[in-house]
Amino acid sequence: MRQEVGRRVQITPGEVQRYFEAHKQEYAQPESVHLSEILVSAAPAVAPAIPESPRLSIPRFWRRQSQGDDIEARLHAGGDFSQLAKNFSDGPTAARAATWPVPARQSG
Secondary structure, three states: OHHHHHHHOOOOHHHHHHHHHHOHHHHOOOOOOOEEOOOOOOOOOOOOOOOOOOOOOOOHHHHHHHHHHHHHHHHHOOOOHHHHHHHHOOOOOHHHOOEEOOOOOOOO
């Protein structure tokens, strides 16, 4: 049906532009920002069950950096940001896929 109708209807770029100009308000959206994060804190939220051995001392900072590097690698490999944020972020926004509500900029 689309092909049959499409053969009969001819719309020029000028008509499209005029339609858009006449209906511009229908396409207007308020300015918005979508901000997301994955926070990997330097210290784990829960202390490890096994005490750190002085002989195997890997500072927590480096372990957490390694976790951050792993998350970044997963993102570059096509991992879903929202799911990774829910699973690994230590931030207060983790439960909602690490999305911050950002209000639109006020004019004036």
